[in-house]
Amino acid sequence: MKGIKNVAAFAVMIGIVTLGMYVESPRLAKAKKNDQHVMKVEVEEEFAGYNGTFVLRDVKKGKTFVYNEERANKRTAPESTFKIPNALIGLQVGAVDDEYEIKEWDGVEREIPVWNQDHTLGSGMRNSVVWYYQEMARDIGEATMKEWIEKLSYGNEDLSGGIDQFWLSRSLKISPVEEVDFIEQLSNETLPFDLDVMRTVKRMMVQAEGKDYTLYGKTGQGSGIGWYVGYLDVNGKTYVFATNIDGTSADAKRITRNILTKNGFMNE
Structure with a gap:
């Protein structure tokens, strides 16, 4: 029950953290000033020993929480988070038919054992x-x-880094805030792809x-x-996030x- 109450409280507004690494944006400062019910998302303990950023958006309220705003707006290679748009594009243009389409392993031993087999x-x-999505990118x-x-x-x-390399620490770069913008459109199903x-x-x-939540994610x-x-x-609420x-x-x-667990968004 505690977690459910916390989520209801956070739905009032995703709040502001005042930490040494945090820089408050004018947009968030205005939201804070105009709302009497400001909640805080505690993240300092989770980032102890790490240089990083966390962005969380309450889609329904249109409120965005940012930890370390400077880094949140800094572009870096998307790495394997690019598998999300890669899969969307591949399905849309017919480079693959569906999520079950098999590509055969080429027999080259790679550093992660589970990669060394056929995959869908x-x-x-x-x-x-990586090799599956590189092959699909070449087909696209x-x-x-x-x-x-x-x-x-x-x-x-x-995309100048090469059709099967550009997202892997090469030419393509995206910021955590931009990742959140993109994922929000996917969650809302407003991207320019077919619904299916x-x-x-x-x-x-x-x-x-x-019982009350579904978590969608991709690492990179x-x-x-x-x-x-x-x-x-x-x-019934959606919260989009990006951690870098x-x-x-x-x-x-x-x-x-x-x-997400500590602040009551999901109970594990």
């Missing part, structure tokens, strides 16, 4: 299988990929389910940066889930 689009998402083709990335206004829209395409990708992103990691992006549906740290994707995921 869905298992490739869940296990973050540079011209078509560029057209869709520009249509999505995804980050800096720079968006719902298929959302289904592949499910990470955890509880490279060049010392860890990502965890996604959204939480709970009690100097560390691993496992650390980013753990930090995010700790914040």
Whole structure:
């Protein structure tokens, strides 16, 4: 019951944290001034020992909480969080038929054992299988990929790093705030894709389910940066998030889930 009460309170407004690393934006300052019911999301303990940022948006209220605003607006490579738009584009243009389409392992031993086998689009998402999504990107083709990335206004829209490399610490970069903007549109199903395409990708992103919530997410990691992006549906409300740290994707995921649990958004 405590968690449910907390969520109801947070629905009034996602609040402001006053921490040494936090810089309050004019938009959030105005929201704070105009609302008498300001709640705080406690994140300092979760970020102890990490340089990073956390962005959380209450979609229904249109309120955004930002921890470390400077980093929240800094673009870095999306790494494997790009599997989300990659899957959307691949399904939309027919590079794959559905989430069950199998691509055969090429026999090359890679550093993560689970990658060394055949995969589907869905298992490739869940296990973050880079080679599967690289092959799909090549099938999509540079011209078509560029057209869709520009249509999505995804980050800096720079594909110059190569059709199967540009999102992997190469040319494409996106900020945590931009990730939240993109994921919000996916959660609302307002991206320029067919409805069944968006719902298929959302289904592949499910990470955890509880009595009152469903957690959707995707990790990403490279060049010392860890990502965890996604959204939480709970009690009829949607909260979109992005965490970006100097560390691993496992650390980013753990930090995010700790914040969501500690602040009553989901009960585990």
